[in-house]
Amino acid sequence: MLPSIALTLLGLLVIPNASAKVTIRKTGRAPTGYEVDFEYTNTTARRVLIGGGIQPFTDQFHTTGTSFRLNGRYDPHDYQPGDFYVSNPSPQLPAEPAYKWPYEMKKSDKGVWTYTTPLPSGIYSFAYLVNCDYAPNCSSVDTGQLVIDPDLPPFMNVPGDQVASSFQVPFDAQFQASPELNTNFDYALDAPDPGKNRGTVRTVNYTSPGSLHPAPDVHDFAIYLPAEYSRREPGVKRKYPLLYLSHGAGGNGADWENLGRMSHIMDNLIRLGLIPPTVVVTPSFYNLDNSSGLAEPLFIYGNKSNNVPVPPAAHVRENFEKYLFPYVESNYDVCQNSSCRAFAGLSMGGVLTYEMFVNATDKFDYFGMFSPATSGLSGYIAASDVAANPSLLRKGIMIAYGLYDFVLPAARDLQTALDGLEIRYINRVTPFGSHYWNTWQDELWWFGVKVLWKEVPTGVRTGRN
Structure with missing residues (x-):
């Protein structure tokens, strides 16, 4: 069970002794050949979202570059080779339930929150949004709802200088290769030896x-x-x-x-x-x-x-x-x-x-x-x-x-x-x-x-x- 008292560093919520884990698995199956498992333990939370740089996906043929409303906005479960994500300065985001991002985790009887999603090659940043009803309103550390993964802390000089963890997903040519677009980011993976x-x-x-x-x-x-x-x-x-x-x-x-x-x-x-x-x-x-x-x-x-x-x-x-x-x-x-x-x-x-x-x-x-x-x-x-x-x-x-x-x-x-x-x-x-x-x-x-x-x-x- 998590302690009931949280430690706040520069406005950033860090829960002592919290448990979390991110696992990247090669599946050998569609849609991307890889799945990412998020696991976060919080027995008192009523809702947990995954916020940050895990964007909805689009493709070259359904992308304006200026408006989320007109992009493909595909769920990664519907990924097709050549899809990619964009981050746009959209002036207004529709209210939930139409706004499905970031991802919502499910809670077990033991207070373990989980979410699994396929993801293609690329860099992804994230943080947990705790007791959040509308993600854009919880993405500031001022709300006290933004929680960094305690087992995947970001690289930073002073606590509070960074508010997101990150991970890199490999490329799978069998499921991600596209004649229209090369989205292989393996050059950012760990170097061998x-x-x-x-x-x-x-x-x-x-x-x-x-x-x-x-x-x-x-x-x-x-x-x-x-x-x-x-x-x-x-x-x-x-x-x-x-x-x-x-x-x-x-x-x-x-x-x-x-x-x-x-x-x-x-x-x-x-x-x-x-x-x-x-x-x-x-x-x-x-x-x-x-x-x-x-x-x-x-x-x-x-x-x-x-x-x-x-x-x-x-x-x-x-x-x-x-x-x-x-x-x-x-x-x-x-x-x-x-x-x-x-x-x-x-x-x-x-x-x-x-x-x-x-x-x-x-x-x-x-x-x-x-x-x-x-x-x-x-x-x-x-x-x-x-x-x-x-x-x-x-x-x-x-x-x-x-x-x-x-x-x-x-x-x-x-x-x-x-x-x-x-x-x-x-x-x-x-x-x-x-x-x-x-x-x-x-x-x-x-x-x-x-x-x-x-x-x-x-x-x-x-x-x-």
Whole structure:
């Protein structure tokens, strides 16, 4: 029996001694070849839903990219090869019972809540919604109804920084292969032979004067060190290529590992010889200081407001140049010249990447703008900027977004601006992609395959071999 007293950390409900389990089973049968079993023990709850990133499914022929109402909205029990999920900014969701997502668990006589569903290849995030009558009203930690799976805690630096666990489902070619669409995300699974192929990822706190979180004058980032990094012989020094990878609005530096399985993607890129062993730093661009007039830190996932202002990209860049970049270069064996340094990011992190490209051009030779939310920019660089800074023409650049991504128009405008200046780049349009993590996993993978540490400037031969 569960204790009657719950522990609240930063507004996040964590139940001591709770029992939970997620099992991914290969079934060898339709519809996907895999099933996922959720099991959660709570003897006092009257209702438990599975919330988070397990979206309804759709297909290429019944998807608008802008409205859930007009999408296929298939239950995964009705999955067909080529189906995929999208996350859309639908302004209104119909009230229950028409609104069937997330999934509702069933309770046994012993207080064990269970749910089983088939799922195709991909990343899925989730949390349990306890005593919730309408899921969208319970998805904030303020309600006290959002419970993290106690046996599958998220990757995070400080409790409360993340409010969802995640898991990855493999691909089954027998049941999931489609001539219309490749939705195989196995590049984000655990790499085989752990001792040889799996790097390590952890969070790091560093001195950053003025920072509000996780402590006064202390900020944080997550770092991935490739497997080779820790296996070096004593005294052997090597400078490893360095990728900075930014989260988006409302996120933090742990997102890429917790929700995107960044370390798994990097392990597999390195294991397959697609890139050399590379160090990855995923910083946080919130809580750098109180320049917004804030006396208290913004707990992006745990605060009471979902409309947290994003710091200006120029301000973040200046802060990173002053504190983050020197710390990383002083404490890790990483490259310190532009030819083996890269910056990439998703959504508002894509805007930060654009800022780095324009105003920190000589620090990086590679830039990945994933779903760049550039619609808020007052303008793009002009011919005079290129004349003053010709190195803008000598970079490895990827601009990527999903076919059903709401930033698609803005990203195309960015491309048009670069086209007008004859700045070369590679473009990836994720065919199943919305503004969500399956898209950004895809974009990180192809950034590694086609652009990262390849010949610059980006040209028509880039990625061909």
